[in-house]
Amino acid sequence: MAKEIKKVVLAYSGGLDTSIIIPWLKENYNNCEVVAVSGDVGQGTELDGLEEKAIKTGASKLYIEDLKEEFINDYVFPTLKAGAVYENKYLLGTSFARPIIAKRIAEIALEEGADAICHGCTGKGNDQVRFELAIKAFAPDMEIIAPWRIWDIKSRDEEIEYAEARNIPLKINRETNYSKDKNLWHLSHEGLDLEDPANEPMYDKEGFLEMGVSPEMAPDKPTYVTVSFEKGVPVAVNGVKMGGIELVTKLNELGGANGIGLADIVENRLVGMKSRGVYETPGGTILYHAHEVLESICIDKETARMKQHIGIKFADIVYNGQWYTPLREALSAFVDKTQETVTGDVKLKLYKGNIINAGVTSPYTLYDEEVATFDADEVYDQNDSAGFINLFGLPIKVKAKLDAKRK
Numbered sequence: 001m002a003k004e005i006k007k008v009v010l011a012y013s014g015g016l017d018t019s020i021i022i023p024w025l026k027e028n029y030n031n032c033e034v035v036a037v038s039g040d041v042g043q044g045t046e047l048d049g050l051e052e053k054a055i056k057t058g059a060s061k062l063y064i065e066d067l068k069e070e071f072i073n074d075y076v077f078p079t080l081k082a083g084a085v086y087e088n089k090y091l092l093g094t095s096f097a098r099p100i101i102a103k104r105i106a107e108i109a110l111e112e113g114a115d116a117i118c119h120g121c122t123g124k125g126n127d128q129v130r131f132e133l134a135i136k137a138f139a140p141d142m143e144i145i146a147p148w149r150i151w152d153i154k155s156r157d158e159e160i161e162y163a164e165a166r167n168i169p170l171k172i173n174r175e176t177n178y179s180k181d182k183n184l185w186h187l188s189h190e191g192l193d194l195e196d197p198a199n200e201p202m203y204d205k206e207g208f209l210e211m212g213v214s215p216e217m218a219p220d221k222p223t224y225v226t227v228s229f230e231k232g233v234p235v236a237v238n239g240v241k242m243g244g245i246e247l248v249t250k251l252n253e254l255g256g257a258n259g260i261g262l263a264d265i266v267e268n269r270l271v272g273m274k275s276r277g278v279y280e281t282p283g284g285t286i287l288y289h290a291h292e293v294l295e296s297i298c299i300d301k302e303t304a305r306m307k308q309h310i311g312i313k314f315a316d317i318v319y320n321g322q323w324y325t326p327l328r329e330a331l332s333a334f335v336d337k338t339q340e341t342v343t344g345d346v347k348l349k350l351y352k353g354n355i356i357n358a359g360v361t362s363p364y365t366l367y368d369e370e371v372a373t374f375d376a377d378e379v380y381d382q383n384d385s386a387g388f389i390n391l392f393g394l395p396i397k398v399k400a401k402l403d404a405k406r407k
Contacts, residue, residue, distance in 0.1 A: 005029045008145065009109040010118045011101065011131065012036035012062065013043075014050045016170060017120030020162050021147055022058045025118060028151075032115075036062040037108050039101035041071045042184025042245075057168055065104050068184060072244035075100055075323070076185055080287055081232040081342075082335045083295075083307060084315035089265050091284045092318050093186025098127055099323040102134030110139055118145040126270045130321030137324035156191070184248055186281040187211050194276055197266055201278045211280040212256025215353030222351035223258055224358060225251070227290040229346070232339030234287055248283045255282025258350040270320050289355045290346040297365045298342045307338055 008025055012018045022034050036059040038050055047064060054062040075096040086092055102119075109117050117135055121128035123146070132144055153159055156179075163170055179190040187210050193199045203214035228236035235241060237250050255261050261282035269275050295304065310331055317328050344362025348355050370379055 003115060003143065005032050005115045005143070005145075007033045007035065007112060007114045008116045008118050009035045009037055009105060009112060009114045010059070011105050011120065012038050012050075012054060012059070013120070014038070014046065014053055015120075016156065016159050016163070017122075017148075019053070019057060019168050019170065020153075020159055020166070021118060021120050022054065023166050023168070024147055024151065024162075025145070026058050029145075034059045034118075035108070035112055035114065037105045038062065038064045039067045039097075039104055040064055041067050041097045041101065043182050046182060053169065057166075063108055065108075067100050067104060068245050069243070071097065071100050072184060072248060076248070076284075077233050077244065078332050078335070079314065079318055080234075080284075080291060081339050082314040082331065083288070083292065083311040084318055085288070085311065086315040086319045087265070087267055089263050090267055090279065090315075090319075091186065091263075091281045091288060092315065093183060093279060093281055093284070094127070094181045094188055095130065095319045095321070096323065097181075097183050097185070098130035098321060099134045102131045103138055103324075105131075106135045106138035106142065109142055114142070116143040116145050118147070120148070121146065122148045124269075124271060124273065126319065126321070129270055133321040134324060182210070184245065184252075185284050186279055188280075189278040190275070194278060197276050201262075201264055203262065209262075209280060211252055212261070212282050213259055214262070215259035218257065218259035218352045220352075222349045222356075223254060224347065224349055225254055225286065226345055226347045227251070227287065228344070229291065229294055230343050232291065232335075232342040234290070248287075251283030251286045253283075254350065255286050256280075258282075259353040260350055260355060261285035262353065286348065286350070286355060290348060291342070293346045293348075293357055293360050294344050294362060295342055297360055297367045298344065298362050299338060300366060303338055307335070310334060 008029065010018060010021060010025070018036075022036070025032060025034050036054040038047060040047060050064065051062045079092055079096055084092065086095070105117060117139070119128065119131045121131055128146060135142060135144060153162060160170065178192055178194070181188045189201075189208070194201065202208050204217065226238050227234055228239070234247055237247055242250065261280060261284065263279040263281065265279065266274050266276045299307065314328070314331050314335070317323070317325070317331070322328060341362075341364035343364055344360065347359040349358045370377055
Protein backbone atom coordinates (compact mmCIF):
# COMPACT_ATOMS: atom_id res chain seq x y z
CA MET A 1 0.00 0.00 0.00
CA ALA A 2 1.32 3.38 -1.03
CA LYS A 3 -0.30 5.08 1.95
CA GLU A 4 -2.49 4.22 4.90
CA ILE A 5 -6.10 3.99 3.86
CA LYS A 6 -8.40 5.46 6.50
CA LYS A 7 -11.39 6.51 4.37
CA VAL A 8 -12.60 5.01 1.12
CA VAL A 9 -15.39 6.30 -1.13
CA LEU A 10 -17.11 3.35 -2.80
CA ALA A 11 -19.11 3.42 -6.03
CA TYR A 12 -22.12 1.60 -4.60
CA SER A 13 -25.04 0.02 -6.45
CA GLY A 14 -26.25 -2.42 -3.82
CA GLY A 15 -25.71 -5.27 -6.26
CA LEU A 16 -23.70 -8.39 -5.62
CA ASP A 17 -20.24 -6.92 -6.19
CA THR A 18 -20.54 -3.74 -4.14
CA SER A 19 -22.56 -5.43 -1.38
CA ILE A 20 -19.62 -7.62 -0.44
CA ILE A 21 -16.99 -4.96 -1.10
CA ILE A 22 -17.96 -2.93 1.98
CA PRO A 23 -17.07 -5.70 4.48
CA TRP A 24 -14.11 -6.72 2.30
CA LEU A 25 -12.66 -3.21 2.49
CA LYS A 26 -13.08 -3.08 6.26
CA GLU A 27 -11.50 -6.52 6.67
CA ASN A 28 -8.52 -5.74 4.43
CA TYR A 29 -7.85 -2.06 5.16
CA ASN A 30 -7.73 -1.98 8.98
CA ASN A 31 -11.44 -1.33 9.50
CA CYS A 32 -11.34 1.81 7.35
CA GLU A 33 -14.34 4.11 7.01
CA VAL A 34 -16.37 3.34 3.88
CA VAL A 35 -18.50 6.10 2.38
CA ALA A 36 -20.90 4.70 -0.22
CA VAL A 37 -22.05 6.74 -3.21
CA SER A 38 -24.84 5.82 -5.61
CA GLY A 39 -25.46 7.82 -8.75
CA ASP A 40 -29.13 7.79 -9.70
CA VAL A 41 -29.29 7.61 -13.49
CA GLY A 42 -32.68 5.96 -13.50
CA GLN A 43 -32.25 2.60 -11.81
CA GLY A 44 -35.70 3.02 -10.27
CA THR A 45 -36.62 0.48 -7.59
CA GLU A 46 -33.02 -0.78 -7.46
CA LEU A 47 -32.30 2.18 -5.18
CA ASP A 48 -35.07 1.26 -2.72
CA GLY A 49 -33.73 0.45 0.73
CA LEU A 50 -30.19 1.12 -0.37
CA GLU A 51 -29.22 3.38 2.52
CA GLU A 52 -30.32 0.87 5.16
CA LYS A 53 -28.47 -1.90 3.35
CA ALA A 54 -25.26 0.13 2.99
CA ILE A 55 -25.22 1.11 6.67
CA LYS A 56 -26.08 -2.40 7.81
CA THR A 57 -23.19 -3.88 5.85
CA GLY A 58 -20.65 -1.42 7.30
CA ALA A 59 -20.78 1.89 5.41
CA SER A 60 -20.66 5.07 7.51
CA LYS A 61 -23.08 6.85 5.18
CA LEU A 62 -24.62 6.70 1.71
CA TYR A 63 -24.91 9.51 -0.80
CA ILE A 64 -27.66 9.02 -3.40
CA GLU A 65 -27.00 11.62 -6.08
CA ASP A 66 -29.82 12.44 -8.52
CA LEU A 67 -28.00 12.63 -11.86
CA LYS A 68 -30.91 11.77 -14.18
CA GLU A 69 -31.48 15.15 -15.81
CA GLU A 70 -27.77 15.81 -16.35
CA PHE A 71 -27.36 12.25 -17.64
CA ILE A 72 -30.03 12.64 -20.32
CA ASN A 73 -29.25 16.20 -21.40
CA ASP A 74 -25.45 16.26 -21.17
CA TYR A 75 -24.50 12.69 -22.06
CA VAL A 76 -27.34 10.84 -23.80
CA PHE A 77 -28.59 13.57 -26.13
CA PRO A 78 -25.09 14.67 -27.29
CA THR A 79 -24.39 11.03 -28.18
CA LEU A 80 -27.75 10.76 -29.96
CA LYS A 81 -27.01 13.93 -31.94
CA ALA A 82 -23.70 12.41 -33.02
CA GLY A 83 -25.51 9.30 -34.30
CA ALA A 84 -22.99 7.28 -32.31
CA VAL A 85 -23.70 3.54 -32.35
CA TYR A 86 -21.05 1.06 -31.24
CA GLU A 87 -20.47 -1.72 -33.77
CA ASN A 88 -23.72 -0.89 -35.59
CA LYS A 89 -26.01 -2.08 -32.80
CA TYR A 90 -25.13 -0.96 -29.27
CA LEU A 91 -26.71 2.34 -28.22
CA LEU A 92 -24.13 2.82 -25.44
CA GLY A 93 -26.52 2.63 -22.48
CA THR A 94 -23.96 1.55 -19.90
CA SER A 95 -21.06 3.35 -21.54
CA PHE A 96 -22.20 6.96 -21.13
CA ALA A 97 -23.67 6.35 -17.67
CA ARG A 98 -20.29 5.56 -16.15
CA PRO A 99 -18.48 8.90 -16.66
CA ILE A 100 -21.18 10.99 -14.99
CA ILE A 101 -21.34 8.63 -11.98
CA ALA A 102 -17.55 8.50 -11.64
CA LYS A 103 -17.29 12.28 -11.90
CA ARG A 104 -19.66 12.75 -8.97
CA ILE A 105 -17.88 10.06 -6.95
CA ALA A 106 -14.55 11.83 -7.50
CA GLU A 107 -16.06 15.14 -6.39
CA ILE A 108 -17.46 13.58 -3.21
CA ALA A 109 -14.16 11.80 -2.48
CA LEU A 110 -12.37 15.15 -2.60
CA GLU A 111 -15.03 16.80 -0.41
CA GLU A 112 -14.80 13.92 2.10
CA GLY A 113 -11.01 14.01 2.21
CA ALA A 114 -10.91 10.33 1.23
CA ASP A 115 -7.68 8.41 0.78
CA ALA A 116 -9.01 6.23 -2.03
CA ILE A 117 -11.91 5.49 -4.36
CA CYS A 118 -13.11 1.93 -4.80
CA HIS A 119 -15.21 0.38 -7.56
CA GLY A 120 -16.60 -3.10 -8.14
CA CYS A 121 -15.75 -3.46 -11.82
CA THR A 122 -14.16 -6.71 -12.93
CA GLY A 123 -10.73 -6.94 -14.50
CA LYS A 124 -12.34 -8.29 -17.67
CA GLY A 125 -14.86 -5.53 -18.22
CA ASN A 126 -15.05 -2.12 -19.85
CA ASP A 127 -16.43 -0.30 -16.81
CA GLN A 128 -13.12 -0.37 -14.90
CA VAL A 129 -11.64 1.78 -17.68
CA ARG A 130 -14.63 4.13 -17.83
CA PHE A 131 -14.63 4.71 -14.08
CA GLU A 132 -10.91 5.17 -13.74
CA LEU A 133 -10.46 7.51 -16.70
CA ALA A 134 -13.17 9.77 -15.26
CA ILE A 135 -11.55 9.65 -11.82
CA LYS A 136 -8.21 10.61 -13.38
CA ALA A 137 -9.91 13.62 -14.98
CA PHE A 138 -11.33 14.97 -11.70
CA ALA A 139 -9.13 13.50 -8.94
CA PRO A 140 -5.84 12.66 -10.69
CA ASP A 141 -3.92 11.93 -7.50
CA MET A 142 -6.56 9.73 -5.87
CA GLU A 143 -5.64 6.11 -5.17
CA ILE A 144 -8.01 3.60 -6.78
CA ILE A 145 -8.91 0.25 -5.26
CA ALA A 146 -10.32 -2.39 -7.61
CA PRO A 147 -11.02 -5.54 -5.53
CA TRP A 148 -11.65 -7.77 -8.55
CA ARG A 149 -8.03 -7.27 -9.55
CA ILE A 150 -6.56 -8.18 -6.15
CA TRP A 151 -8.90 -10.35 -4.07
CA ASP A 152 -9.10 -14.15 -3.97
CA ILE A 153 -12.71 -14.34 -5.17
CA LYS A 154 -12.81 -15.77 -8.69
CA SER A 155 -16.48 -16.13 -9.60
CA ARG A 156 -19.98 -14.86 -8.91
CA ASP A 157 -20.74 -18.12 -7.07
CA GLU A 158 -17.85 -17.38 -4.70
CA GLU A 159 -19.20 -13.86 -4.24
CA ILE A 160 -22.55 -15.29 -3.21
CA GLU A 161 -20.83 -17.64 -0.74
CA TYR A 162 -18.91 -14.67 0.70
CA ALA A 163 -22.16 -12.72 1.12
CA GLU A 164 -24.03 -15.62 2.67
CA ALA A 165 -21.23 -16.21 5.19
CA ARG A 166 -21.63 -12.61 6.37
CA ASN A 167 -25.44 -12.53 6.25
CA ILE A 168 -25.48 -9.90 3.51
CA PRO A 169 -28.96 -9.84 1.91
CA LEU A 170 -29.04 -10.31 -1.86
CA LYS A 171 -31.87 -9.80 -4.34
CA ILE A 172 -30.54 -12.54 -6.63
CA ASN A 173 -30.03 -16.27 -6.49
CA ARG A 174 -27.77 -18.69 -8.28
CA GLU A 175 -30.38 -19.65 -10.87
CA THR A 176 -31.39 -16.12 -11.99
CA ASN A 177 -28.05 -14.45 -11.52
CA TYR A 178 -27.85 -12.50 -14.78
CA SER A 179 -25.50 -9.58 -14.64
CA LYS A 180 -27.71 -6.57 -15.33
CA ASP A 181 -27.24 -2.85 -15.68
CA LYS A 182 -30.26 -0.56 -15.70
CA ASN A 183 -30.77 3.14 -16.21
CA LEU A 184 -33.24 5.51 -17.86
CA TRP A 185 -31.90 4.64 -21.29
CA HIS A 186 -31.57 0.86 -21.25
CA LEU A 187 -31.24 -2.49 -19.51
CA SER A 188 -28.46 -4.97 -20.27
CA HIS A 189 -28.37 -8.70 -19.60
CA GLU A 190 -25.18 -10.79 -19.48
CA GLY A 191 -24.09 -14.15 -18.10
CA LEU A 192 -25.65 -17.60 -17.56
CA ASP A 193 -27.09 -19.07 -20.77
CA LEU A 194 -26.29 -15.87 -22.67
CA GLU A 195 -22.56 -16.59 -22.43
CA ASP A 196 -23.01 -19.12 -25.24
CA PRO A 197 -23.90 -17.26 -28.49
CA ALA A 198 -25.60 -20.45 -29.72
CA ASN A 199 -28.39 -19.96 -27.18
CA GLU A 200 -31.41 -17.93 -28.20
CA PRO A 201 -32.38 -15.32 -25.59
CA MET A 202 -35.49 -16.33 -23.66
CA TYR A 203 -37.45 -13.17 -24.40
CA ASP A 204 -40.75 -14.75 -23.44
CA LYS A 205 -39.48 -16.16 -20.15
CA GLU A 206 -41.21 -14.47 -17.23
CA GLY A 207 -39.05 -11.80 -15.67
CA PHE A 208 -36.38 -11.70 -18.39
CA LEU A 209 -37.50 -8.58 -20.22
CA GLU A 210 -38.19 -5.65 -17.92
CA MET A 211 -38.67 -2.68 -20.24
CA GLY A 212 -41.05 -4.26 -22.73
CA VAL A 213 -42.30 -7.41 -24.42
CA SER A 214 -41.01 -9.63 -27.18
CA PRO A 215 -42.19 -8.75 -30.71
CA GLU A 216 -44.39 -11.86 -30.73
CA MET A 217 -46.23 -10.62 -27.63
CA ALA A 218 -46.70 -7.07 -28.96
CA PRO A 219 -50.17 -5.89 -30.07
CA ASP A 220 -51.45 -6.85 -33.53
CA LYS A 221 -52.36 -3.21 -34.15
CA PRO A 222 -49.59 -0.66 -34.88
CA THR A 223 -48.92 2.40 -32.73
CA TYR A 224 -48.18 5.74 -34.37
CA VAL A 225 -45.85 8.19 -32.65
CA THR A 226 -44.54 11.61 -33.68
CA VAL A 227 -41.23 12.84 -32.26
CA SER A 228 -40.32 16.53 -32.56
CA PHE A 229 -36.74 17.81 -32.53
CA GLU A 230 -35.15 21.21 -32.09
CA LYS A 231 -31.52 21.45 -33.24
CA GLY A 232 -31.17 17.69 -32.99
CA VAL A 233 -32.59 17.44 -29.48
CA PRO A 234 -35.92 15.64 -28.98
CA VAL A 235 -38.40 18.01 -27.32
CA ALA A 236 -41.91 16.58 -27.81
CA VAL A 237 -43.87 13.37 -28.29
CA ASN A 238 -47.15 13.50 -30.19
CA GLY A 239 -47.15 17.28 -29.96
CA VAL A 240 -46.70 17.38 -26.17
CA LYS A 241 -43.58 19.24 -25.03
CA MET A 242 -41.52 17.26 -22.53
CA GLY A 243 -38.24 17.45 -20.66
CA GLY A 244 -35.60 14.84 -21.40
CA ILE A 245 -36.46 12.46 -18.56
CA GLU A 246 -40.18 12.50 -19.28
CA LEU A 247 -39.62 12.13 -23.02
CA VAL A 248 -37.32 9.12 -22.76
CA THR A 249 -39.65 7.52 -20.21
CA LYS A 250 -42.65 8.02 -22.52
CA LEU A 251 -40.87 6.52 -25.51
CA ASN A 252 -39.66 3.61 -23.39
CA GLU A 253 -43.29 2.85 -22.58
CA LEU A 254 -44.46 3.11 -26.20
CA GLY A 255 -41.47 1.22 -27.58
CA GLY A 256 -41.50 -1.45 -24.90
CA ALA A 257 -45.18 -2.18 -25.44
CA ASN A 258 -44.50 -2.78 -29.15
CA GLY A 259 -41.41 -4.96 -28.77
CA ILE A 260 -39.03 -2.25 -29.98
CA GLY A 261 -35.33 -2.02 -29.14
CA LEU A 262 -34.13 -5.57 -28.42
CA ALA A 263 -30.52 -6.16 -29.45
CA ASP A 264 -28.60 -9.43 -29.16
CA ILE A 265 -24.95 -8.52 -29.61
CA VAL A 266 -21.52 -10.12 -29.55
CA GLU A 267 -19.37 -7.02 -29.06
CA ASN A 268 -15.64 -6.40 -28.91
CA ARG A 269 -14.75 -5.21 -25.43
CA LEU A 270 -12.06 -2.61 -24.94
CA VAL A 271 -9.85 -5.14 -23.12
CA GLY A 272 -9.75 -7.35 -26.21
CA MET A 273 -12.26 -10.16 -25.69
CA LYS A 274 -15.64 -10.69 -27.29
CA SER A 275 -18.69 -10.54 -25.03
CA ARG A 276 -22.32 -11.44 -25.64
CA GLY A 277 -25.10 -9.30 -24.21
CA VAL A 278 -28.79 -8.65 -24.70
CA TYR A 279 -29.91 -5.04 -24.50
CA GLU A 280 -33.31 -3.44 -24.10
CA THR A 281 -33.36 0.14 -25.41
CA PRO A 282 -36.94 0.81 -26.58
CA GLY A 283 -37.08 4.61 -26.35
CA GLY A 284 -33.51 5.06 -27.49
CA THR A 285 -34.08 2.94 -30.58
CA ILE A 286 -37.05 5.11 -31.53
CA LEU A 287 -35.03 8.29 -30.98
CA TYR A 288 -32.05 7.14 -33.04
CA HIS A 289 -34.34 6.09 -35.88
CA ALA A 290 -36.33 9.32 -35.80
CA HIS A 291 -33.21 11.47 -35.61
CA GLU A 292 -31.66 9.70 -38.60
CA VAL A 293 -34.86 10.18 -40.64
CA LEU A 294 -34.96 13.90 -39.84
CA GLU A 295 -31.29 14.35 -40.71
CA SER A 296 -31.94 12.76 -44.11
CA ILE A 297 -33.87 15.87 -45.21
CA CYS A 298 -31.99 18.50 -43.16
CA ILE A 299 -28.29 17.77 -43.76
CA ASP A 300 -26.44 17.96 -47.09
CA LYS A 301 -24.71 14.90 -48.51
CA GLU A 302 -21.08 15.77 -47.73
CA THR A 303 -21.83 16.83 -44.15
CA ALA A 304 -23.86 13.65 -43.67
CA ARG A 305 -20.97 11.52 -44.95
CA MET A 306 -18.49 13.20 -42.64
CA LYS A 307 -20.91 12.87 -39.76
CA GLN A 308 -21.11 9.12 -40.36
CA HIS A 309 -17.34 8.90 -39.87
CA ILE A 310 -17.56 11.09 -36.78
CA GLY A 311 -20.35 8.89 -35.38
CA ILE A 312 -18.17 5.79 -35.51
CA LYS A 313 -15.31 7.54 -33.74
CA PHE A 314 -17.65 9.17 -31.22
CA ALA A 315 -19.10 5.75 -30.36
CA ASP A 316 -15.62 4.34 -29.77
CA ILE A 317 -14.76 7.29 -27.53
CA VAL A 318 -17.90 6.82 -25.44
CA TYR A 319 -17.49 3.04 -25.28
CA ASN A 320 -13.85 3.40 -24.23
CA GLY A 321 -14.63 5.81 -21.40
CA GLN A 322 -12.92 8.82 -22.98
CA TRP A 323 -15.78 11.27 -22.42
CA TYR A 324 -13.64 13.84 -20.60
CA THR A 325 -11.14 14.39 -23.40
CA PRO A 326 -10.38 17.26 -25.77
CA LEU A 327 -11.25 15.06 -28.76
CA ARG A 328 -14.74 14.25 -27.50
CA GLU A 329 -15.37 17.92 -26.82
CA ALA A 330 -14.13 18.87 -30.29
CA LEU A 331 -16.31 16.26 -31.96
CA SER A 332 -19.32 17.47 -29.99
CA ALA A 333 -18.64 20.99 -31.25
CA PHE A 334 -18.67 19.69 -34.83
CA VAL A 335 -21.86 17.73 -34.19
CA ASP A 336 -23.60 20.76 -32.65
CA LYS A 337 -22.82 22.77 -35.78
CA THR A 338 -24.41 20.09 -37.98
CA GLN A 339 -27.55 20.09 -35.82
CA GLU A 340 -28.42 23.77 -36.27
CA THR A 341 -31.05 22.91 -38.89
CA VAL A 342 -32.12 19.48 -37.56
CA THR A 343 -35.52 20.70 -36.45
CA GLY A 344 -38.84 19.13 -37.36
CA ASP A 345 -41.31 16.29 -36.81
CA VAL A 346 -40.89 12.60 -37.55
CA LYS A 347 -43.90 10.29 -37.64
CA LEU A 348 -43.23 6.58 -37.08
CA LYS A 349 -45.29 3.41 -36.99
CA LEU A 350 -44.33 0.91 -34.28
CA TYR A 351 -45.34 -2.66 -35.00
CA LYS A 352 -44.09 -5.90 -33.47
CA GLY A 353 -40.46 -4.88 -33.05
CA ASN A 354 -40.36 -2.84 -36.25
CA ILE A 355 -40.10 0.92 -36.75
CA ILE A 356 -41.69 2.01 -40.03
CA ASN A 357 -41.35 5.52 -41.46
CA ALA A 358 -44.66 7.36 -41.71
CA GLY A 359 -43.64 10.90 -42.67
CA VAL A 360 -41.13 13.65 -41.91
CA THR A 361 -41.30 17.45 -42.10
CA SER A 362 -38.88 20.28 -41.34
CA PRO A 363 -38.83 24.04 -41.89
CA TYR A 364 -35.18 23.55 -42.92
CA THR A 365 -35.73 20.70 -45.36
CA LEU A 366 -33.32 20.39 -48.29
CA TYR A 367 -35.77 18.21 -50.17
CA ASP A 368 -37.31 20.17 -53.07
CA GLU A 369 -40.24 18.35 -54.59
CA GLU A 370 -40.08 20.49 -57.73
CA VAL A 371 -36.48 19.41 -58.36
CA ALA A 372 -37.00 15.75 -57.42
CA THR A 373 -40.28 15.18 -59.31
CA PHE A 374 -40.61 12.68 -62.16
CA ASP A 375 -43.24 14.95 -63.69
CA ALA A 376 -42.53 17.90 -65.98
CA ASP A 377 -40.60 20.73 -64.34
CA GLU A 378 -38.86 23.97 -65.23
CA VAL A 379 -35.95 23.89 -62.75
CA TYR A 380 -33.92 20.94 -64.02
CA ASP A 381 -32.66 20.54 -67.57
CA GLN A 382 -32.20 16.83 -68.12
CA ASN A 383 -29.87 17.53 -71.09
CA ASP A 384 -27.30 18.85 -68.61
CA SER A 385 -26.71 15.30 -67.37
CA ALA A 386 -24.94 14.26 -70.58
CA GLY A 387 -22.02 16.64 -70.02
CA PHE A 388 -21.89 15.70 -66.33
CA ILE A 389 -21.64 12.01 -67.17
CA ASN A 390 -18.91 12.65 -69.76
CA LEU A 391 -16.77 14.43 -67.17
CA PHE A 392 -17.62 12.05 -64.32
CA GLY A 393 -16.82 9.04 -66.50
CA LEU A 394 -13.71 10.49 -68.12
CA PRO A 395 -11.18 8.50 -65.99
CA ILE A 396 -12.98 5.25 -66.82
CA LYS A 397 -13.04 6.06 -70.54
CA VAL A 398 -9.38 7.10 -70.64
CA LYS A 399 -8.26 3.95 -68.82
CA ALA A 400 -10.28 1.71 -71.11
CA LYS A 401 -8.80 3.30 -74.25
CA LEU A 402 -5.23 3.13 -72.97
CA ASP A 403 -5.69 -0.48 -71.85
CA ALA A 404 -6.90 -1.33 -75.37
CA LYS A 405 -3.78 0.24 -76.94
CA ARG A 406 -1.52 -1.79 -74.66
CA LYS A 407 -2.99 -5.13 -75.70
